[in-house]
Amino acid sequence: MNVSFFRRIRKVYQFFVDKPFKKGTVLNEQYEVLNVIGAGSYGIVYLCEDTKTNKTIVVKQLRPSKRRNKQEVAMFENEISVLRMVNHKNLPRLFDAFSTNGQFFYVMSFIEGDNLEEQIFFHKKTFNEEESLLVLTHLLELVEYLHEKDIYHQDLRIPNILLKDKELFLIDFGLAKHETAVDPFHPSPNKQKNIQELKQQDYYDLGEIILYLLYTTYSSKNKKALPWTEELSLEKETVNLLKRLLQIKEPYLNSSEISIDLHAALIANKK
Structure with a gap:
């Protein structure tokens, strides 16, 4: 039997x-389901009412088909443990975690707003160069807080960024990693390298997000696709920022380096 057969059976x-x-x-005995607001590869997300507080909250459930998979359960528990560690107004707040009849759930704050993907594709929102850089400013603050x-x-990614009243919120910590900082008294080169790679992956993703936003104002005049450096008309400071985020040039080592170049790009856009 081939792989596609087993995939069909699994589906x-x-x-x-x-x-x-x-x-x-x-x-x-507390959270009344109002409707389903999302379904990912390993979780189902419900909008609920907390019957004890009458507040609207969100409940995330590990898909029942995943509950016997130790790796999937571990990922779900990791997401809960990560959310326990954060306390920021622009990030989800964890309220509760529970399991019933072998099913796994956690409860978090409801953040109202459309994600950037919905804003761009359904509301036709566009971002010019300065607006894209301002988005990066807000995202960098959240990433720095997490790091x-x-x-x-x-x-x-743009589906994991909510926009409400010009304020950005970051959601979905299903793939988040928690790595304890390197012990200065017992440094480990491998651990330090791993942490740097995790940092730079987040920075790379920031670069992809901003590049995506910049393309919302681009209208192609050429039949042949060109590199973004040729298609987009950007200040040289913005090009430098993007090249380093996307690791085309020397990658950033920390958020302070990004902040310096981001500030320079914002100043260039105000001239």
Whole structure:
């Protein structure tokens, strides 16, 4: 039997096993399901009402088809442990975690707003060079906050960034890594290298996000696709910033280096 056969079997199994809870279902005798607001590869996300506080919250469930997979359960528990460590108004706040009948859940704050993907594709929102750099300013602050806590998001993408009243919120910590900082008294070259790679992956993702935003104002005049350095008309400071974020030039080692070049790019855009 080939691989595609087993994939089809798995999808049929998931179709029957991973049915979301219906509206009105009360989870853990407290959280009433209002509707499903998202479904990823390993989680189902519900908008719920906390019947004890009458507040709107979000409950994330590990897909039932994943609950016997130790690796998937470990990832879900890792996401919970990461959220326990963060306390920032622009990040989700963890309220509760529980399991019932072998099912795994956690409860977090509800952040109202459309993600950047919805803003761009459904609301036709565009970002000029300065606006894109300002988005980077806000995102860099959040990434720096996480890195100071030895947390590396590893999934910085436009669907995971919410925009409400010109304020940005970062969500979805399913792939986040928590790596304790290197002990200065017992330095480990391998650990230091691993942490630097995690940092630079987040920086690379920031570069891809900003490049994506810059293309929202681009209209192609050439039938042949060209490199972004030729298609986009950007200040040289912005080009330098992007090249280093995307590791075309010497990669950034820390957020302070990014901040310096970002500040220079913003000044160049105000001239």
